[in-house]
Structure formats: structure tokens, C-alpha cells
């Protein structure tokens with residue numbers, strides 16, 4: 001088995017949609033980035049790449065490449081998971097944490113889990129997503145940005 005961890009941060013800004021885990025969230029600000037800035041899918045993709053020793057998404061989809069301007073992070077994660085499967089691995093489970101003072105993520109958690117499960121061709125029970133504030137402390141507490149962590153366990157693919 002293999003384990004991987006991913007972490008990502010994006011700055012909150014006006015005039016951008018807020019997309020987390022492939023789901024559009026109702027909020028006056030969105031995340032800034034070269035792609036759609038989906039902080040959770042970036043952390044999850046990095047966890048998958050970490051587990052198979054293949055670097056991070058910035059290495060595979062550089063933020064200097066115009067091809068990835070406005071990119072759909074769900075599509076990038078599908079490509080990452082294809083690499084994982086080619087290496088002979090299947091998903092065991094994934095656990096994610098979103099760090100955000102606002103908005104309240106609870107109403108979106110089920111949809112986000114479903115969205116990640118669909119990208120990874122997984123059962124809902126293999127994907128856990130949770131959120132925490134940082135009690136108004138730090139850049140997330142000041143609502144300057146949102147961060148996400150993800151941990152993944154991979155198992156050898158059955159023949």
C-alpha cells in the first residue's frame with residue numbers, strides 16, 4: 001500500500017466564483033489562481049501524486065502554461081488518477097480537510113464527496129471531506145484565503 005499527502009492554499013478575491021471539490025459554492029468571493037483554483041482538488045491531486053512518487057500538479061500542469069488557464073481542476077485530477085491507475089494502484093480511501101472561516105461548508109459536504117467519488121470512480125464511503133475554521137487566526141481566519149489538506153491510501157490493483 002502507499003500513502004500520500006497534499007496541501008494547497010489559494011487567496012480569496014472578488015469577481016471569481018468559489019469552486020471547492022468541483023462544486024460551485026455560494027459566496028461573495030472566489031479563489032484566485034491560474035486554473036479554476038479549486039484548492040481541495042489540488043490538495044487531493046497532490047496527495048495522489050505523492051502516493052505514487054510523481055511530484056505535484058504544478059510539475060504536470062505548470063501555472064506558466066496557457067493551456068491550463070482557467071483549467072477545470074476536476075479534469076486535471078482525472079488525468080492524475082489515470083497516472084495512478086497506470087502505475088498499478090487503486091484507491092483505498094481519501095480523507096480531506098478544508099480550512100475556511102467562511103463560508104459554512106457543511107451544506108456542501110455531501111455534494112463535494114460525491115464529486116470526488118465520481119472523479120475517482122469510487123464509492124462514497126471511500127471519500128471523507130470535513131471543514132474547520134481556524135478560530136479567526138491566521139490568513140484563513142482573516143478570510144484572506146482558503147487552505148485544504150488531503151491524505152490518500154492506495155492499494156495494489158487487483159488483477
Ligand SMILES: Nc1ccn([C@@H]2O[C@H](COP(=O)(O)O)[C@@H](O)[C@H]2O)c(=O)n1
Pocket residue numbers: 099100101102103104105106107131132133134135
Ligand atoms: N468553513 C467551515 C468551518 C467549519 N464547519 C463546520 O463547523 C464545525 C465547527 O468548526 P470549528 O472550526 O469551530 O471547529 C466543524 O466541525 C464543521 O463541521 C463548516 O461547515 N464550514
Ligand SMILES: C[C@@]1(CO)OP(=O)(O)OP(=O)(O)OC[C@H]1O
Pocket residue numbers: 008032033034035036037038042057058059060061062063064065068069071
Ligand atoms: C492548478 C495549476 C494549473 O496550472 O494552477 P493554479 O490554479 O495556479 O494552482 P496552484 O495550486 O497554485 O498550482 C498548480 C497548477 O498546476
